[in-house]
Amino acid sequence: MADTTTAAVPWNPKRAAPGALARLLDNKAFLVFLCLLPAVGLLLVFLTYPLGLGIWLAFTDTHIGRGGVFVGFENFESLWYDNVFWNAVFYTVFYTAVATVLKFGLGLWLALLLNENVPFKSLIRAIILMPWIVPTVLSAIAFWWMFDAQFSIISYVLVDVLGWRTSYIDFLGTPWHARWSLVFANVWRGIPFVAISLLAGLQTISPSLYEAALLDGASSWQRFRKITAPLLAPILSVVLTFSVLFTFTDFQLVYAITRGGPINSTHLMATLAFQRGIPGGQLGEGAAIAVSMIPFLILATLFSYFALSNRKWQQGGSDE
Amino acid sequence: MSNSTEEGAILSWQSAPRRLMTVYLPLALFVFVLLFPFYWMTITTFKPNAELYDYKNFNPFWVVHPTLANINKLLFETAYPRWLMTTMLVAVCSTVLSIFASVLAAYAIQRLRFRGSNVVGLAIYIAYLVPPSILFIPLATMVFQLGLFDSPLALILTYPTFLIPFCTWLLIGYFKSIPYELEECALIDGASRLQILRRITLPLAVPGLISAGIFSFTLSWNEFIYALAFISSSEKKTVPVAILTELVQGDVYQWGSLMAGSLLGSLPVAIFYSFFVDYYVSSLTGAVKE
Numbered sequence: 017m018a019d020t021t022t023a024a025v026p027w028n029p030k031r032a033a034p035g036a037l038a039r040l041l042d043n044k045a046f047l048v049f050l051c052l053l054p055a056v057g058l059l060l061v062f063l064t065y066p067l068g069l070g071i072w073l074a075f076t077d078t079h080i081g082r083g084g085v086f087v088g089f090e091n092f093e094s095l096w097y098d099n100v101f102w103n104a105v106f107y108t109v110f111y112t113a114v115a116t117v118l119k120f121g122l123g124l125w126l127a128l129l130l131n132e133n134v135p136f137k138s139l140i141r142a143i144i145l146m147p148w149i150v151p152t153v154l155s156a157i158a159f160w161w162m163f164d165a166q167f168s169i170i171s172y173v174l175v176d177v178l179g180w181r182t183s184y185i186d187f188l189g190t191p192w193h194a195r196w197s198l199v200f201a202n203v204w205r206g207i208p209f210v211a212i213s214l215l216a217g218l219q220t221i222s223p224s225l226y227e228a229a230l231l232d233g234a235s236s237w238q239r240f241r242k243i244t245a246p247l248l249a250p251i252l253s254v255v256l257t258f259s260v261l262f263t264f265t266d267f268q269l270v271y272a273i274t275r276g277g278p279i280n281s282t283h284l285m286a287t288l289a290f291q292r293g294i295p296g297g298q299l300g301e302g303a304a305i306a307v308s309m310i311p312f313l314i315l316a317t318l319f320s321y322f323a324l325s326n327r328k329w330q331q332g333g334s335d336e
Numbered sequence: 337m338s339n340s341t342e343e344g345a346i347l348s349w350q351s352a353p354r355r356l357m358t359v360y361l362p363l364a365l366f367v368f369v370l371l372f373p374f375y376w377m378t379i380t381t382f383k384p385n386a387e388l389y390d391y392k393n394f395n396p397f398w399v400v401h402p403t404l405a406n407i408n409k410l411l412f413e414t415a416y417p418r419w420l421m422t423t424m425l426v427a428v429c430s431t432v433l434s435i436f437a438s439v440l441a442a443y444a445i446q447r448l449r450f451r452g453s454n455v456v457g458l459a460i461y462i463a464y465l466v467p468p469s470i471l472f473i474p475l476a477t478m479v480f481q482l483g484l485f486d487s488p489l490a491l492i493l494t495y496p497t498f499l500i501p502f503c504t505w506l507l508i509g510y511f512k513s514i515p516y517e518l519e520e521c522a523l524i525d526g527a528s529r530l531q532i533l534r535r536i537t538l539p540l541a542v543p544g545l546i547s548a549g550i551f552s553f554t555l556s557w558n559e560f561i562y563a564l565a566f567i568s569s570s571e572k573k574t575v576p577v578a579i580l581t582e583l584v585q586g587d588v589y590q591w592g593s594l595m596a597g598s599l600l601g602s603l604p605v606a607i608f609y610s611f612f613v614d615y616y617v618s619s620l621t622g623a624v625k626e
Contacts, residue, residue: 038528047529048450055441056456057502058433059463060474063497067466069474076476122366129363140363142613144370149609149616151558154598158373161380161591171378172391208370212617266469268560272580284562286469293473294398295566306470317465 073303080297091304101305104283107195108309111284112264115202119259120252122203124211128244130211131218141212148208156272159201163187163273191281194274199281201269210255217251218244253319261316265309285309376600380595381406388592406596408611416597418571419578420604426488426563426574427556430495434552435545437496443533445504446511447519448469457508464501471497472565479566490566491574497555502555510544511537547615550608557605575601 040046074091093097130141147155162169164187171184187197221244229239248270267286270276276283276291283291285305293302342613380388382402387394394400410416444450445457475494476485484490514537522532538545563574570582579597607615 041530042531044448048444048448051439051440051444051448052435052456055460055504057494058437058496059460062467062478062494063463063471064480065469066474070470073474075475125362126366129359129366132359134359134363138613140367141617142610144367145609145613145616146374146606147370149554149605150374150602151560151576151605153558153560153580154601155373155377157580157594157598158377160376161589161595162373162376164591167389167391167591168489169396172396176391176489204370204373207366216617244431249611261465261467265469268576271560271564289469289473290561290565294476298475303473305625306473309470313465313467313470317462 070303071307073300074307075076075304076300078299078303080294080299084300087300091301092308094301095304095308100280100283101288103280104285104288104305107282108264108285110195111118111199111266112260115199115206115263116256116260118199118203119206119210119263120256121262124214126207126211127214127218130215141215145208145212147205152205152268153272156201156269159197159204160188160273163197165189169304188274189278191278194282196277198270198273201273202263202266205269206259206263210259213251213255214248217248221247232247257316257319261313264312264316374602377599380591383592385592397544398510406592407600409593410596414582414609415571415578416575416600419542419573419575422488422572423557423576424604426491426495427553429488429492430499430556431549431552433492434496434499434503435549438500438507438548439533439538439541439545440502441500442507442511443537446508447516447537452552457504460501460504464498464505466497468498468559472561475562476565485566486568486572487573488567488572491559491563494562494566495559499552499555502606503552506548506551507541507544510541528609543615543618546612546620550612553608554605583616 032282041050073084075086076084077090108159126144128277130137134140161167165184168184168187170187171181173183174181186193219264225243226239229243234242265286266284267290270282270284270287271290274282276287285308288303289302291302292298292305298300379397379399382404383399384401384403387400395619437494441456441460445453445460479485479490479494484493502615518540519532522536527535558573558576560576563577564581565578567573570578571583575597579594579601583594583597
């Protein structure tokens with residue numbers, strides 16, 4: 017065996033016969049199994065099993081430190097008559113719908129602006145992603161401070177600088193103010209993701225299409241409607257699905273800024289599940305609230321699936 | 337270069353003033369709104385309390401007597417350095433674990449091409465759509481039963497549930513772009529499958545690995561709900577959780593030190609991000625396009 021310390025022997029024609037392990041590793045079935053084991057193993061143990069366990073817990077009366085027994089639909093029945101729960105469902109849907117519409121409207125606008133020939137484009141692109149990079153909780157604390165009842169900088173500008181209002185706004189003190197403030201913070205955080213993803217989609221559209229449209233005398237609205245929108249649709253639907261999914265299951269922003277208050281008006285289903293499940297100790301009821309989110313998530317996923325298969329059709333089935 | 341500016345000139349057919357109103361002004365507004373909270377966070381960090389709550393005598397948009405008292409308090413009177421170390425440890429370990437598992441899985445799915453590889457790929461994609469918000473309650477009971485409660489290991493093992501699906505999809509895309517012929521040549525030369533992965537595929541997929549790595553690191557750094565639910569003792573908390581739960585005490589909020597905590601907690605990811613912006617953007621958009 018040539019030792020590697022002797023640098024004078026660079027080439028060793030004698031190849032060691034492959035050992036049992038090496039031969040086993042060249043067995044394709046075994047290799048596939050080995051390669052998938054860490055990823056699939058971790059996902060099965062810490063994702064699939066908990067998902068099933070969560071559904072099971074929703075039908076038990078488990079508390080922290082005490083195993084539960086099967087109680088059928090009791091948790092769901094008590095939720096059915098629970099105003100706080102229905103309030104959370106309402107606010108979750110409201111929060112998702114309003115925030116998504118605003119995020120996509122403004123995000124698409126920002127993407128279109130960045131798609132123009134503006135100077136320092138890559139720098140701008142880099143800094144507008146900041147809201148998305150920074151830990152959500154930490155920027156949420158900054159918003160909390162900006163929404164302060166007494167020292168809000170937004171109120172200061174509106175009242176003392178511009179003189180548009182006479183009194184400071186109590187952003188987080190009344191239900192509807194708090195609801196809109198949280199939507200605003202969510203939109204602020206979500207715009208960069210939408211804009212950068214859509215910008216990538218815009219950049220794949222060939223400029224020659226726009227040139228042809230210009231020669232035909234198309235207006236800018238026509239160019240947007242007939243070229244940009246249809247070619248952007250596939251990527252738009254994927255980004256939309258992810259955005260809806262993550263907004264619907266949002267937790268951090270609400271937990272950091274209002275913790276569901278005032279008077280439970282800003283609870284999302286996720287924060288309510290947390291509050292009942294972990295500090296409240298009623299794991300069964302918390303799990304039932306979390307499980308109630310699943311039908312909505314399945315709808316969003318199906319939407320994503322059909323959007324993707326739509327893309328296949330648009331590209332003549334060439335996309336694998 | 338001249339070609340692209342010419343194109344822009346034709347495409348926009350807009351006069352300079354009109355372009356100012358339709359492009360630069362809205363863009364400036366966007367940048368202002370998106371960055372203002374960070375400015376506000378920074379300026380508050382350096383304000384002494386006298387200025388912080390006195391808008392009559394001091395312009396709130398500027399700081400007259402900057403002070404390091406808030407940062408000083410955070411670094412030396414709280415367990416902030418400990419939180420930072422814990423967060424770093426958790427983020428690095430879960431990233432390494434996820435990249436390792438994802439590389440092997442993506443290689444198996446994209447390159448070994450066994451029967452059902454598409455199904456496995458789709459299953460991993462669907463796993464990405466399962467949000468932590470519906471998993472944390474059953475995971476909390478599991479973590480408790482496994483005796484991992486209040487241990488960083490609980491986070492290191494659960495973070496891969498959202499990191500692996502993302503990284504695997506990103507890497508499948510990268511592996512797809514590497515010519516198959518290179519591997520065939522190596523096979524003919526007598527390399528084993530694992531040698532091919534180590535010597536041919538991985539070196540060519542380095543940009544993908546970096547993208548996946550920085551993305552995983554940031555996602556782990558920012559993770560909140562698991563860290564909130566599985567960790568209870570103060571010194572083992574991660575930065576986002578600790579700043580929210582340890583610095584907020586009573587009804588009077590110490591906004592100066594809260595903002596200092598937010599700023600210092602954001603800086604590591606922001607600096608990290610600034611080094612890898614291009615990888616970041618490409619992984620974000622690549623994952624969406626896949």
